[in-house]
Amino acid sequence: MSPETTVGPLQLSLALALIVTAAATLYSRHRLTGVVLFLVFGVFLSIYWGVIGAPDVALAEAVIGTGVTGALFGYTATVMPRPAHDRRGSIARTIAGLAGGAGIGAGLGYFLTRAAAAPPGGSGEPVGLTGQATAAVPATGVEHPITGVLLNLRSYDTLMEMVVLLSAATVAVAFAPRSDAGSSTRGGAPASEQRGPAAPPIVRGFVSLVAPVVLLFAAWLLFAGSTQPGGAFQAGAALAAVMILVQTSGVGRLRIGPAMICLLLLGVLAFIAVGLGGLVLGDAWLLLRGEHAGTVTIALECILAVTIGASLAAVFLASAGRRR
Amino acid sequence: MIELSVASLTLWTGALLTGLALVRLLTVEDLIARLIALNLTGGGTLLILVGLAARTEPVDPVPQALALTGIVITVAFTGVGLILVRAVDDDERPSRSADGRAHGHDEEANA
């Protein structure tokens, strides 16, 4: 995405497609059409990220932003098919909304481009920390700069991000369907009713075929992360995708029990342990240098992937699990 | 073709997206449509973030890491949002079917 590369026809058309699908999603009549258009928007956005030279973000957008979020929306929209009881949404309101949105967007865009245009301090030195970051990556035991930044240079950010996921998972545990709440002993819908009507055999067959493949893909994503785009988050999301497929198709039955809660805790606990280790061995929290840094990072990524998968699955169960 | 760098195209797309989604977010009633608009705003903001910050040839890894973190945080918030939508629906659904005093109930809910 260097300043010289001018915009080719591909980027321009993708940008236009993004704007159009976004408008369509926002002003759709029914929830289902809204969700489906949202999926289309996600696909376009992932391609756009890839085209402008941010493969990691593209992968993350595809797996997390579109995959898991799409599944959450899709399932919740089907479970609660109440149509968007918006006033039939006269055309005038939609036009006004679009015009207002475009106006604000244009204003924001104008000011932002004006601010971005002025090179900092006018000096020629490159913008941002690219130079310093790429120089420091070899010391992190990982080749791929993004993973180096995420799991070493700014590993504290990633730790706090895992705490955000933990928070979401805690809310999921609190709102888990009664019978599943592992820690609470109150009675609730009998376990069998949880399974729900079994999906048609075709789907069950497909899922039992695809699940191992996706698992393999998740593992590959994890290990590729140290040298090329990939990493714990994308792998975790793929893991969550497998869990959601298994749950919805009725092939297996997941519930937020003590086992899942244990998985939820593991990731953050491991990260803090590594942090403490860094303090004890080195002299700063999360210090990870030296020859075994790479292996520790990979091990940590595995645990993180499992926790991310479990957290997203827990959120799915709490929001999409059948209650009554 | 108009002389436009990729960075400013990303910036403009992000800005337009955020504008559209924010206006819709503030006007729509349906909770799921609101969460979708929230996600779009998130996507737009991340486009702005990367568009603003990454103007070197090998895209600057730091903003990419920030964008990645942003995506994960957005999914966390969307998940919690959907759990709450479900909880709101459970609060209001039984009373509607039970004795139809959903209307009275709605006032009390958001009093």
Place this chain on the structure above:
Amino acid sequence: MMQQLLTAVPLILIALSAAPALIIFMLPERANRTRVTINVAAAALKVGLMAAMVPLILRTDVAPELRIPFLPGTDLVLRIDSLSLLFTLLSALLWLVTTVYAIGYLAGRPNQRRFFGFFALCVTATVGIAFAGNLVTFLVFYEMLSLVTYPLVAHYGTSGALAAARVYLFYALGGGLLVLAATAWLTIVAGPVEFSPGGAEAVAALARDHPGVAIAIFGLLVAGFGVKAALFPFHSWLPRAMVAPAPVSALLHAVAVVKAGAFGLIRVIDDLYGVELAAGLGVLTPLLVVACFTVLYGSVRALLQDDIKKRLAYSTVSQVSYIALGLSMLSVVATTGGVVHLVHQGLSKITLFFCAGLVAEVWGIKKISQLDGLGRRMPLTAAAFTAGALSMIGIPPMAGFISKWQLGAGALDAGQPWVIGVLIGSALLNAAYFLPVVVRMWFRPPAEIREGPVENRTRPVLEAPATLLWPAVATACFAIAVGLFAGLPFSPLDVAGHIAERVYR
């Protein structure tokens, strides 16, 4: 060693009134006996300690002082000088007497724990006001007094009591805010200012550089303190607060709350600005006019009231303005009159409120018209009431006469003879609303009164329960004694004279 002991004295005295409050709040409601002993013991101890201090302070002119860092730049200063000694002695003595009275008055009624707890806190605030060494400390205890007296005024908990208490609180908080704004402004333009006899130099310097600011600050301070001193525009809360129980009306509205306002005026005029400086700025004459108007207005409104406590309340409004009147005249004698009236009015007015409480409690009499022939039924109470009334009117040898005489002489000395006209006018008005009551009590046949809420009380051999009767008689005797022995050393007049001289050093 002597020095440490001295600096600790202010703290000991404040602790002496705050400690009973905390203990009382801890005690359960029914622990009457222990509560009574704690109250009376603490009050008596305090009076003793203050009496011991009198010769020390007056003779050796040492002023024990305690500083606690509070705000960046200004500290909490507690200092005992002769003025604070006079005011604390008065409040300690009357606290003892009123505690005895309240114990009798509230016997068998609910919420006594809350009453006596806040009662002790109120006295703590009064002592704090007396010892305050600078405006910030004064403000701290001034606002504490407003807050702590709210539950006392609202003691009965009826909607009427709560409404009156709400009005009182907002007047008091409003006054407090005015003082807060003025203090902050003064601290900025003149730096942290402390009270010193004859006025602070920083304020004098301020008055020289920009008199406008000095006048504005003076106006705010006088308005702020005027609210509690019930000066004309801000007086309406006082009659409404009569809904409180008798001991509350007696102590608070005759001694603590109203006197806090008057004491504030004394501090501002004598110890912050200095009388000459204030006269120079020309701010004293408007205050004098307001004071005179309030004196007359209070007396006229008192004339129209049929309810005993309302009449006494309006009489307080007018009497407190005598103090303001005395302060705003440029003469030693006038200042002495103002300061000594603080004590004399306190003693006389508390006697009248005690009698009003007695009459209401024993015979259920609330209106003046029902007072016919009280002399025969309750001779001692009637005698005490008469003594208090005569002192209010200013008939020799009573205490009131002494202070009014000083004020008259001061008016001549300050070259404002018209003030004497106001004094005589108000004396006549006082006579107009007090003498008929006295006449009705002694020379009218006793009106038949349907047995009020009194029948459940066994007919006492005395005319009223001892704990109610003797405090009233005691304060009446104090009022007489203070008048008779005004010439003696260490009498209130002598102490007031001592204070006034140091203001005009």
Place this chain on the structure above:
Amino acid sequence: MSALLPAAVLLPVITALACLALPRRAQPISGFLGGLASAAVNAAVVVAVTSHGVLEHHMAGWAPPLGIALRADGLAAAFVGLTGAVGFATLVFAASAEATTGRRTGFWPLAMLTWSGLMGIFLAADLFNAYVALEVLGLSAVGMVALGGRGAPRAALRYLIVAVVGSMLLLTAIGLVYAATSTLDMDLAGQRLTAEDGWLPLVLAATGMGLKTALVPMHAWLPPAHAGSPPAVSPLMSALVVKGSFYLILRLWLDVFPRNDAVALVLGVLGAVAVIWGGVLALAQRRLKRIVAYSTISQVGYLFLAFPLLNLPGHQPAMVSAVVAMALAHGLAKAAMFTAAGALMLGTGTDHVDGLVGAARSEGVLTAGMILSAVSLIGLPMSLGFTAKWQYLEVALQTGAWWIVLVLLTGTLLAAGYLLRPLAALIRDSDTHEEVGQAEIGPRPAAQRWVPLALGAMAVGAGLFTTDLTALTSIGWG
């Protein structure tokens, strides 16, 4: 010594993990112990800052601008201390009865995560890290609010949307600052950011944080969220969570963004409107928890009222200590008031003001707690609220900002007005011919009576330590 800082952030997370693993019955014990340990670490941080000055810890050994630093100066230490005190007191209150933590399990882990999010914000020296910590705070706060009664999930959802939009505005601002200064560290960004680059991110960040701190035009979401949440959650929300986003805009204002008079004035005016409008709305309320929630909106107005005065370089140190004193006073007093209101609500079953008539007779200690907290909220002397208002007055009078003086005084009267109604009800005796019956309160456990009193006493007693607080706040700069 600086290793204390990450510990202050991560210890609550470890406690949250422990609570999540245990069944609901055992959570109060582990939560209480974890809270005690976290409060001890907070105290250690405050002591360390007072004795050693500014502490800085480079995470993972990378120095800024590449790595993330955690920094604790005087300003941060004051808020860390507040979180320790109020957080621990509220956990003691929550441990007293299960009813205080809402009908669902989940209060304890979410409360500890909120604590961790707050620590993350107060100790952050990196812009994006502050954003992530703000998200931790936002999400766990939303979770806690949702644990409440019937209307709570809807209020929590509304709060979630507000929180996310606010954070996205902040994220855009961070992107702009990174574009202009190619660093995410606050101090470095502050040195490099020029005026013409700085105004847009400042506007965006101020709007975002104003939204999350419920500054007046954007305050509608707060009352349902704070009043609707369980009795143990409301104090955390009003006393601490609201302070997190305010602290962030204050930190950005002081360290990162160059002076900007227009934005300062706008924030000041909005603050003034908030003080008045919040007070008026609180006057109209009949439910105790709603009165206290609207009082938060009014008191937050005081915090933003300080910006025009913060903008003047000469008065910045004095004004910062004033703002910190006001924030701490409000934190302590509001936590006392909400815990007392929660205890009364659990006792009488209703939080309508008429339902509390005559409660003072049986619940003397609780009433004393409410009176002390009202003293500090109104700003009556001796309390920290008073000394804070005094410092505001001094700077306002020095700079001739008369409208601020007026707002401060009217605000005091308004606060007295809306706090008098519940207090009067408590004192009122209904055995007279009033129509409202006497409130019979179920026996309250000891913690529910003594925690409000302790917090109220701290709010009033802290007034005596104003000079020490000023000394603490000025460590590291000013």
